[in-house]
Amino acid sequence: MRVLLSTYGSRGDVEPLAGLAVHLRxxxxxxxxxxxxxxDFARRLAGVxxxxxxxxxxxxxxxxAGSAPASLPERAAELIASQFEAVTAAAEGCDLVVSTGAMPAAAGARSVAESLGIPSVALTFQQLTLPSPHRRPLAYPGRPxxxxxxxxxxxxxxxARNIHELFGPALNLHxxxxxxxxxxxxxDHVFGDRPWLATDPVLDPWQETPGLDVVQTGAWIVPDVQPLPADLMAFLxxxxxxxxxxxxxxxxxxxADVAQVAIGTIRALGRRAVVARGWADLDLIDDGDDCFVVGEVNQQALFPRxxxxxxxxGAGTTTTATRAGTPQVVVPxxxxxxxxxxxxxxxxxxxAHDGPVPTAESLSAALRTALAPETRARATAVAGMVRPDGATVAARLLLDTVRDGRPPLRG
Incomplete structure (x- = not known):
């Protein structure tokens, strides 16, 4: 059996697919x-x-590059076109297509599967895009x-109307x-009435919603066996x-200001720091031996230390930190x-930090709470509740569904 997994997004959209791919194989x-x-995406997938x-x-x-509201339809058209081009060729001979990532990209992949007569499954790594009377939807930039x-x-x-106005013309053209x-x-084209939710039910509980038969599998995680660099280990x-x-x-x-605030605050609390560059290109503020900077690193191995x-x-980082039993300060x-x-x-x-820009005062207060013994104890307890087998569950269910011809995969 051949399965194509399609996404367009950040590392958080690619990493779970690596976990699913390993278990499908x-x-x-x-x-x-x-x-x-x-x-980094190519390297991660090649690594498994x-x-x-x-x-x-x-x-x-x-x-x-930024995303001005006026450019959203143009960028969506680009994503949809790239899906029709790449997925059409990649899906040849496949028995199933699994689509996720940015909405226009997922819409393109689903349409390609439809055109080729291949069953498809739509999934999300967070439930906020799934219609639910229990909460408000996220607003698109420029569309309050x-x-x-x-x-x-x-x-x-x-x-639904906003999404269709932004992405519908380009999708229907293709x-x-x-x-x-x-x-x-x-x-509705992307999710149908049976979307899949690849998140942990303790961390992300789904509330039953009329009209949606959500399949929640647990988070898709593949053990990262990459060792931590020797110099990082020495620092730890x-x-x-x-x-x-x-x-x-x-x-x-x-x-640069965020790094200054973060490192200064951590030092003021008498702690050492590991700073991850990421797409923000964070860096150290001096050559002090109490701080260490990393690029791509095995978070599964690092966070417990x-x-x-x-x-x-992000959904992936939150899940990894929760599984590690490490207290968190989330600056959304x-x-x-x-x-x-x-x-x-x-x-x-x-x-939960209040706002996207930490100050010395706000980060210090948040870290004092996170570093308290009772927070550590609670984090350790919750870590034991997070299920480790989401990707295994999903892989078995996907293949059984295709083999048994259970309707409707597509919704």
Whole structure:
């Protein structure tokens, strides 16, 4: 059996697919992944022996270039076109397509699967894009919801219209070119009525919603066996556990100021620091021996060696820190990150920072709470509740569904 996994997004969109791919191969499937041509994505997939098909432009370049509201339809058209080009070729001979990532990219991949007559599954690594009466939808840049509309159901209807206005024309243009009928709701086309949710039910509990048969599998994680660099190990062994600071795929405008605040605050608390460069290019502020800077690093191995993790609140980083039992300070920047910050606070495993720009005062207060013994105890307890087998569950369910012809995969 051949399975194509397709995404366009950050490391947090690619890493879980590596986990799923490993378990699909263990069950005898041939797997390839369509993903942006960023070097770190290619290196990660190659490290687990998975073939990567590059799609479109570098996700890092697209993210760090900024995203003016007026450019969203144009960028969506570019993503959709790249999906039709790359996925069409990569899906040849496949029995299943799994699509995720940015909405227009997922819409393109689903349409390609439809045009080729291949069953497909849509998934998300956070539930905030799934319509639910229990919460508001996320607003797109330049598309705020009217302040007078407060009913969640009405807001989700507006969300569907906004998404279709942004992405529908480009999607339907490409669908027509391959003989497909137009869709009248891009969001419904992507998710159908049976979307998959690859998150942990303790960290991200799904509330039953009429009209959606959500398949929640647990988070998709592949053990990272890459050793920590020797010089980092020497740093860790030379003193007390440091505080990790990193913002993943977030550009973080004013990164030098953020590094200054973070390192200064950590030092003032008598702690050492490990600073992750990430897409913000964070760096050390001096040559003090109490700080260490890292690039790509095995977070699964590093986080258990730290006193606390200060991060942006991406789904993957939040899950990794939670599994490690390490207290967290989440400094959310955008999209789903405030949600993950709230979940960390609600579970008592860390602190949700108020706003995207930390100050010495705000970060100090947050770290004092995170570093308290009771937070560490709670983080340790919750770590034992997080299920480790989400990717295994998903792989078995996917292959069984295809083999048994269970309807409807697509929704």
């Amino acid at each position: 263990e069950l005898g499937a041939e797997v390839r992944v369509c993903a942006p041509p960023d070097e 022996g998975v073939t990567m098909v590059p799609v479109g432009r570098s996700a890092r370049a697209l993210t760090t 919801f009217p302040p007078e509309v407060t009913d969640n159901r009405e807001l989700w209807e507006l969300d 669908r027509a070119a391959v003989g497909l009928a137009p869709v009248d709701s891009v969001r 062994d030379a003193g007390t556990p440091p505080v990790y600071v990193g913002f993943g795929s977030m550009p973080m405008h004013g990164a 730290t006193a606390a993790v200060v991060h942006h609140g 920047q955008l999209a789903d990150q405030p949600y993950w910050a709230g979940r960390v606070a609600d579970l008592g495993v860390g602190v």
